[in-house]
Amino acid sequence: MPAxxxxxxxxxxxxQGYTSFKTKARPWFDLHHQCEVLCRSLPPHFxxxxxxxxxxxxxxxxxxxxxxxxxxxxxxxFESPIPQHDVAGNRFLRAHTRVAxxxxxxxxxxxxxxxxxxxxxxxxxxxVTRVIEQATVCAAANxxxxxxxxxxxxxxxxxxxxxxxxxxxxxxxxNCHQLYTHALVRPAMTVTNGLAPVPTGPGLGVELDEDAxxxxxxxxxxxxxxxxxxxxxxxxxxxxxxxxxxxxxxxWDDFLGGRLPLFPRGVRLETIPDDGSATxxxxxxxxxxxxxxxxREAAPL
Numbered sequence: 001m002p003a004x005x006x007x008x009x010x011x012x013x014x015x016q017g018y019t020s021f022k023t024k025a026r027p028w029f030d031l032h033h034q035c036e037v038l039c040r041s042l043p044p045h046f047x048x049x050x051x052x053x054x055x056x057x058x059x060x061x062x063x064x065x066x067x068x069x070x071x072x073x074x075x076x077x078f079e080s081p082i083p084q085h086d087v088a089g090n091r092f093l094r095a096h097t098r099v100a101x102x103x104x105x106x107x108x109x110x111x112x113x114x115x116x117x118x119x120x121x122x123x124x125x126x127x128v129t130r131v132i133e134q135a136t137v138c139a140a141a142n143x144x145x146x147x148x149x150x151x152x153x154x155x156x157x158x159x160x161x162x163x164x165x166x167x168x169x170x171x172x173x174x175n176c177h178q179l180y181t182h183a184l185v186r187p188a189m190t191v192t193n194g195l196a197p198v199p200t201g202p203g204l205g206v207e208l209d210e211d212a213x214x215x216x217x218x219x220x221x222x223x224x225x226x227x228x229x230x231x232x233x234x235x236x237x238x239x240x241x242x243x244x245x246x247x248x249x250x251x252w253d254d255f256l257g258g259r260l261p262l263f264p265r266g267v268r269l270e271t272i273p274d275d276g277s278a279t280x281x282x283x284x285x286x287x288x289x290x291x292x293x294x295x296r297e298a299a300p301l
Contacts, residue, residue: 001023001029002029002034002268003029003030003033003034003036003037003038004037006021006023006034006037006038007037007038007041009021009023010038010041010042010046011041013046013178014043014046016178016191017190017191017192017193017194018172018191018194019045019046019047019172019193019194020046020047020048020049020076020172020194021046021047021048021049022048022049022051022079022172022174023048023049023050023051024050024051024052024053025050025051025052025055026055026269027055027255027260027261027262027263027264027267028235028251028255028267028268028269029267029268029269030264030265030266030267030268031050031065031069031263032068032069032265033265033266035048035050035069035072035075036072038074039072039073039074039075042074044073044074046074047074047075047076047077047172048072048074048075048076048077049076049077049078049079049102049172050069050075050077050078050079051079051080052078052079052080052081052082053079053080054080054081054082054083054084054256055255055256055262056081056082056262056263057082057083057256057258057262058082058086058089059082059086059089059092059093061262061263062081062082062089062093063092063093063096065263066078066081066093066096066097066099067096067097070097070098070099075099076099076100077099077100077101077102077171078093078097078099078100078101078102079101079102079103079123080102080103080104081093081101084103084104084107084108084118085107085108087108087112087116087118090103090116090118090119091116091117091118094117094118094119094120100120100121101118101119101120102119102120102121102122102123102146102171103118103119103121103122103123104122104123104125105122105123105124105125105134105138105145110134110137114137114141114143119143120143120144121138121143121144121145121146121170121171122134122138122143122144122145123145123146123148123174124138124145124146124147124148125147125148125149125150128162131147131149131162131166132162132166135166135167135168135169138168139166139167139168142168143168144168144169144170144171145168145169145170145171146169146170146171146172146173146174147159147162147163147166147169147173147174147175148173148174148175149162149173149175150174150175150176151175151176151177152177152180152183152184153177153180153183153184153185153188153189153206154184154185154204154206154208155175155177156173156175156177156189157185157189157199157204157205157206158204159173159175160173160189160196160198160199161198161199161204161205164198172194177189182209182212182215182216183209183212184208184209184212184213184216185204185206185207185208185209186206186207186209187206226247227246227247227249227288228247230274230284231246231247231271231284232244232245232246232271232272232274232280232283232284232287232301233245233246233247233248233251233269233270233271233272233287234269234270234271234272234301235251235260235267235268235269236267236268236269236270237261237264237266237267238264238265238266238267239296240295240296241293241294241295241296241299242293242294242296242299243260243291243292243293243294244272244283244286244287244291244292244293244294244301245287245291245292246284246287246288250287250290250291251291254291259291260291272301279300279301280301283300283301
Protein backbone atom coordinates (compact mmCIF):
# COMPACT_ATOMS: atom_id res chain seq x y z
CA MET A 1 0.00 0.00 0.00
CA PRO A 2 1.16 3.61 -0.41
CA ALA A 3 3.29 5.19 2.31
CA UNK A 4 0.42 7.37 3.50
CA UNK A 5 -1.68 4.26 4.18
CA UNK A 6 1.15 2.74 6.21
CA UNK A 7 1.20 5.90 8.32
CA UNK A 8 -2.56 5.74 8.85
CA UNK A 9 -2.40 2.06 9.85
CA UNK A 10 0.38 2.66 12.36
CA UNK A 11 -1.30 5.68 13.92
CA UNK A 12 -4.39 3.53 14.50
CA UNK A 13 -2.19 0.76 15.94
CA UNK A 14 -0.61 3.22 18.36
CA UNK A 15 -4.04 4.49 19.36
CA GLN A 16 -5.08 0.92 20.20
CA GLY A 17 -1.99 0.28 22.33
CA TYR A 18 0.17 -1.67 19.89
CA THR A 19 3.93 -1.19 19.59
CA SER A 20 4.67 -3.01 16.33
CA PHE A 21 3.45 -3.35 12.75
CA LYS A 22 3.94 -6.13 10.21
CA THR A 23 3.51 -5.12 6.59
CA LYS A 24 4.26 -6.36 3.10
CA ALA A 25 7.28 -5.04 1.22
CA ARG A 26 6.42 -5.15 -2.47
CA PRO A 27 8.43 -4.23 -5.60
CA TRP A 28 5.54 -2.23 -7.10
CA PHE A 29 5.94 0.50 -4.47
CA ASP A 30 8.98 2.66 -3.68
CA LEU A 31 10.10 0.89 -0.50
CA HIS A 32 12.70 3.47 0.49
CA HIS A 33 10.09 6.24 0.22
CA GLN A 34 7.58 4.18 2.21
CA CYS A 35 10.09 3.58 5.02
CA GLU A 36 11.22 7.20 5.03
CA VAL A 37 7.68 8.60 5.28
CA LEU A 38 6.53 6.02 7.82
CA CYS A 39 9.53 6.16 10.16
CA ARG A 40 9.34 9.95 10.23
CA SER A 41 5.86 9.60 11.76
CA LEU A 42 6.70 6.95 14.39
CA PRO A 43 7.94 7.14 17.97
CA PRO A 44 11.27 5.37 18.62
CA HIS A 45 9.65 2.50 20.54
CA PHE A 46 7.45 1.36 17.62
CA UNK A 47 8.88 -1.60 15.67
CA UNK A 48 8.41 -2.68 12.04
CA UNK A 49 8.50 -6.11 10.40
CA UNK A 50 8.86 -5.98 6.61
CA UNK A 51 7.65 -9.20 4.99
CA UNK A 52 9.10 -9.68 1.50
CA UNK A 53 7.67 -13.16 0.85
CA UNK A 54 10.90 -13.90 -1.02
CA UNK A 55 10.42 -11.06 -3.51
CA UNK A 56 13.99 -9.79 -3.28
CA UNK A 57 14.73 -13.02 -5.21
CA UNK A 58 18.50 -13.26 -4.65
CA UNK A 59 21.37 -11.94 -2.55
CA UNK A 60 22.62 -9.63 -5.30
CA UNK A 61 19.48 -7.50 -5.01
CA UNK A 62 18.74 -8.19 -1.36
CA UNK A 63 22.13 -7.15 0.01
CA UNK A 64 21.94 -3.78 -1.73
CA UNK A 65 18.32 -2.98 -0.97
CA UNK A 66 18.34 -4.16 2.64
CA UNK A 67 21.45 -2.09 3.20
CA UNK A 68 19.62 0.99 1.92
CA UNK A 69 16.66 0.65 4.30
CA UNK A 70 18.49 -0.84 7.28
CA UNK A 71 19.39 2.63 8.68
CA UNK A 72 15.72 3.37 9.43
CA UNK A 73 15.78 2.65 13.18
CA UNK A 74 12.20 1.37 13.54
CA UNK A 75 12.88 -1.60 11.24
CA UNK A 76 13.56 -4.60 13.46
CA UNK A 77 12.73 -7.65 11.32
CA PHE A 78 13.15 -8.66 7.68
CA GLU A 79 10.80 -11.58 7.01
CA SER A 80 11.66 -14.03 4.20
CA PRO A 81 13.65 -11.49 2.16
CA ILE A 82 14.65 -14.10 -0.43
CA PRO A 83 13.24 -17.61 -0.99
CA GLN A 84 13.76 -19.56 2.21
CA HIS A 85 15.10 -22.65 0.44
CA ASP A 86 18.18 -20.65 -0.63
CA VAL A 87 20.27 -21.78 2.32
CA ALA A 88 23.58 -20.24 1.25
CA GLY A 89 21.90 -16.98 0.27
CA ASN A 90 20.06 -16.60 3.56
CA ARG A 91 23.16 -17.42 5.56
CA PHE A 92 25.02 -14.72 3.62
CA LEU A 93 22.25 -12.16 4.17
CA ARG A 94 22.10 -12.82 7.90
CA ALA A 95 25.84 -12.15 8.12
CA HIS A 96 25.44 -8.82 6.33
CA THR A 97 22.59 -7.10 8.17
CA ARG A 98 22.02 -5.91 11.74
CA VAL A 99 18.26 -6.45 11.32
CA ALA A 100 16.88 -9.79 12.50
CA UNK A 101 15.77 -12.20 9.76
CA UNK A 102 12.65 -14.30 10.33
CA UNK A 103 11.64 -17.44 8.43
CA UNK A 104 8.48 -19.50 8.43
CA UNK A 105 9.27 -22.68 10.32
CA UNK A 106 9.82 -25.70 8.07
CA UNK A 107 11.54 -24.30 4.97
CA UNK A 108 14.29 -25.37 4.74
CA UNK A 109 13.81 -28.37 7.05
CA UNK A 110 14.31 -27.24 10.63
CA UNK A 111 17.54 -29.17 11.24
CA UNK A 112 19.07 -27.59 8.15
CA UNK A 113 17.88 -24.13 9.20
CA UNK A 114 19.44 -24.53 12.65
CA UNK A 115 22.67 -26.14 11.48
CA UNK A 116 23.28 -23.49 8.81
CA UNK A 117 21.95 -20.67 11.05
CA UNK A 118 19.99 -19.11 8.18
CA UNK A 119 17.77 -16.89 10.35
CA UNK A 120 17.45 -15.28 13.76
CA UNK A 121 14.00 -16.65 14.55
CA UNK A 122 10.82 -18.15 13.19
CA UNK A 123 7.15 -17.68 12.35
CA UNK A 124 4.99 -20.43 13.85
CA UNK A 125 1.46 -21.38 12.84
CA UNK A 126 -0.93 -24.32 13.02
CA UNK A 127 -2.88 -26.16 15.69
CA VAL A 128 -1.93 -26.69 19.33
CA THR A 129 0.15 -29.85 18.84
CA ARG A 130 2.09 -28.48 15.90
CA VAL A 131 2.78 -25.12 17.55
CA ILE A 132 3.96 -26.70 20.82
CA GLU A 133 6.26 -29.10 18.95
CA GLN A 134 7.78 -26.26 16.93
CA ALA A 135 8.05 -23.98 19.97
CA THR A 136 9.90 -26.69 21.90
CA VAL A 137 12.51 -26.96 19.15
CA CYS A 138 12.88 -23.17 19.04
CA ALA A 139 13.38 -23.05 22.80
CA ALA A 140 16.05 -25.77 22.66
CA ALA A 141 17.86 -23.78 19.96
CA ASN A 142 17.28 -20.45 21.79
CA UNK A 143 15.48 -19.00 18.77
CA UNK A 144 12.65 -16.48 19.27
CA UNK A 145 9.45 -16.71 17.27
CA UNK A 146 6.06 -15.15 16.84
CA UNK A 147 2.73 -16.92 16.65
CA UNK A 148 0.93 -16.25 13.39
CA UNK A 149 -2.55 -17.61 14.05
CA UNK A 150 -4.87 -15.57 11.87
CA UNK A 151 -8.59 -15.16 12.45
CA UNK A 152 -11.15 -13.39 14.60
CA UNK A 153 -10.60 -12.41 18.22
CA UNK A 154 -11.54 -15.98 19.13
CA UNK A 155 -8.34 -17.10 17.40
CA UNK A 156 -6.38 -14.19 18.88
CA UNK A 157 -7.47 -15.17 22.40
CA UNK A 158 -6.40 -18.76 21.74
CA UNK A 159 -3.01 -17.44 20.56
CA UNK A 160 -2.74 -15.26 23.65
CA UNK A 161 -3.00 -18.33 25.90
CA UNK A 162 -0.37 -20.16 23.85
CA UNK A 163 2.01 -17.22 23.79
CA UNK A 164 1.76 -16.82 27.54
CA UNK A 165 3.22 -20.27 28.23
CA UNK A 166 5.73 -20.65 25.38
CA UNK A 167 9.07 -19.31 26.59
CA UNK A 168 10.39 -18.14 23.22
CA UNK A 169 7.24 -16.43 21.91
CA UNK A 170 9.17 -13.18 22.22
CA UNK A 171 8.34 -11.49 18.92
CA UNK A 172 5.00 -9.68 18.40
CA UNK A 173 2.17 -12.05 17.49
CA UNK A 174 0.26 -11.67 14.20
CA ASN A 175 -3.45 -12.50 14.47
CA CYS A 176 -5.13 -9.97 12.13
CA HIS A 177 -8.28 -9.91 14.28
CA GLN A 178 -8.13 -6.12 14.05
CA LEU A 179 -9.42 -6.41 10.48
CA TYR A 180 -12.86 -7.49 11.68
CA THR A 181 -15.60 -5.04 12.61
CA HIS A 182 -16.62 -6.98 15.73
CA ALA A 183 -14.66 -8.92 18.35
CA LEU A 184 -17.30 -11.72 18.56
CA VAL A 185 -16.28 -12.25 22.21
CA ARG A 186 -16.89 -10.56 25.55
CA PRO A 187 -14.92 -8.89 26.96
CA ALA A 188 -12.96 -7.70 23.95
CA MET A 189 -9.18 -7.80 24.11
CA THR A 190 -7.42 -4.69 25.36
CA VAL A 191 -3.80 -3.89 24.50
CA THR A 192 -1.47 -1.63 26.47
CA ASN A 193 2.21 -1.17 25.70
CA GLY A 194 1.94 -3.98 23.16
CA LEU A 195 0.70 -6.48 25.75
CA ALA A 196 -2.70 -7.98 26.54
CA PRO A 197 -3.86 -9.67 29.76
CA VAL A 198 -4.57 -13.39 29.50
CA PRO A 199 -8.21 -14.16 30.37
CA THR A 200 -8.51 -16.31 33.50
CA GLY A 201 -12.04 -17.71 33.14
CA PRO A 202 -12.96 -21.25 32.02
CA GLY A 203 -11.89 -22.36 28.54
CA LEU A 204 -10.51 -19.43 26.59
CA GLY A 205 -11.68 -17.16 29.39
CA VAL A 206 -14.10 -15.17 27.23
CA GLU A 207 -17.73 -15.55 26.22
CA LEU A 208 -18.93 -15.89 22.66
CA ASP A 209 -21.19 -13.00 21.68
CA GLU A 210 -24.10 -15.03 20.32
CA ASP A 211 -25.98 -11.93 19.15
CA ALA A 212 -23.00 -10.89 17.03
CA UNK A 213 -22.65 -14.40 15.60
CA UNK A 214 -26.28 -14.32 14.47
CA UNK A 215 -25.92 -10.82 13.07
CA UNK A 216 -22.99 -11.83 10.87
CA UNK A 217 -24.22 -15.31 9.95
CA UNK A 218 -24.49 -15.97 6.19
CA UNK A 219 -26.82 -18.60 4.72
CA UNK A 220 -24.16 -19.41 2.13
CA UNK A 221 -20.76 -18.03 1.27
CA UNK A 222 -21.08 -15.33 -1.41
CA UNK A 223 -19.11 -15.96 -4.60
CA UNK A 224 -15.67 -14.36 -4.78
CA UNK A 225 -14.60 -14.54 -8.41
CA UNK A 226 -10.92 -14.36 -9.23
CA UNK A 227 -9.78 -12.56 -11.24
CA UNK A 228 -12.17 -9.88 -10.06
CA UNK A 229 -14.10 -8.66 -13.11
CA UNK A 230 -13.57 -5.12 -14.28
CA UNK A 231 -10.18 -4.54 -12.66
CA UNK A 232 -7.40 -2.60 -14.40
CA UNK A 233 -4.13 -2.12 -12.54
CA UNK A 234 -1.31 0.20 -13.59
CA UNK A 235 2.30 0.00 -12.44
CA UNK A 236 3.87 3.41 -13.06
CA UNK A 237 7.62 3.22 -13.59
CA UNK A 238 10.03 6.09 -12.83
CA UNK A 239 10.94 6.16 -16.54
CA UNK A 240 7.38 7.25 -17.31
CA UNK A 241 6.40 3.88 -18.79
CA UNK A 242 3.35 1.97 -17.53
CA UNK A 243 2.59 -1.74 -17.21
CA UNK A 244 -1.10 -2.69 -17.19
CA UNK A 245 -2.55 -5.83 -15.61
CA UNK A 246 -5.98 -7.33 -14.95
CA UNK A 247 -5.12 -9.05 -11.67
CA UNK A 248 -2.37 -9.41 -9.08
CA UNK A 249 -1.15 -12.90 -9.94
CA UNK A 250 -0.06 -11.67 -13.36
CA UNK A 251 2.43 -9.10 -12.14
CA TRP A 252 3.42 -11.21 -9.14
CA ASP A 253 4.61 -13.89 -11.57
CA ASP A 254 6.31 -11.31 -13.80
CA PHE A 255 8.29 -9.87 -10.88
CA LEU A 256 9.39 -13.27 -9.58
CA GLY A 257 10.10 -14.45 -13.12
CA GLY A 258 12.60 -11.65 -13.74
CA ARG A 259 10.44 -9.88 -16.32
CA LEU A 260 10.05 -6.63 -14.36
CA PRO A 261 12.48 -4.39 -12.44
CA LEU A 262 12.57 -5.13 -8.71
CA PHE A 263 12.05 -2.32 -6.18
CA PRO A 264 13.10 0.68 -8.29
CA ARG A 265 12.90 4.10 -6.67
CA GLY A 266 9.82 6.02 -7.77
CA VAL A 267 7.64 3.05 -8.77
CA ARG A 268 3.99 3.01 -7.72
CA LEU A 269 0.83 0.97 -8.30
CA GLU A 270 -2.67 2.29 -8.83
CA THR A 271 -6.02 1.04 -10.04
CA ILE A 272 -7.71 2.73 -12.98
CA PRO A 273 -11.48 2.98 -12.54
CA ASP A 274 -13.74 2.11 -15.46
CA ASP A 275 -14.69 5.42 -17.06
CA GLY A 276 -16.98 3.73 -19.57
CA SER A 277 -14.69 4.52 -22.49
CA ALA A 278 -13.74 2.20 -25.32
CA THR A 279 -10.08 2.90 -24.48
CA UNK A 280 -10.47 1.52 -20.95
CA UNK A 281 -12.42 -1.51 -22.13
CA UNK A 282 -9.93 -2.41 -24.87
CA UNK A 283 -6.95 -1.99 -22.55
CA UNK A 284 -8.55 -4.10 -19.84
CA UNK A 285 -9.29 -6.85 -22.36
CA UNK A 286 -5.67 -6.84 -23.52
CA UNK A 287 -4.47 -6.97 -19.91
CA UNK A 288 -6.51 -10.11 -19.27
CA UNK A 289 -4.08 -11.94 -21.55
CA UNK A 290 -1.00 -10.68 -19.69
CA UNK A 291 0.98 -7.54 -18.99
CA UNK A 292 0.66 -4.64 -21.44
CA UNK A 293 3.84 -2.54 -21.35
CA UNK A 294 3.69 0.92 -22.89
CA UNK A 295 5.97 3.95 -23.01
CA ARG A 296 4.98 7.29 -21.55
CA GLU A 297 3.91 8.50 -24.98
CA ALA A 298 1.89 5.38 -25.81
CA ALA A 299 0.12 4.92 -22.44
CA PRO A 300 -3.52 5.93 -22.96
CA LEU A 301 -4.58 5.96 -19.28
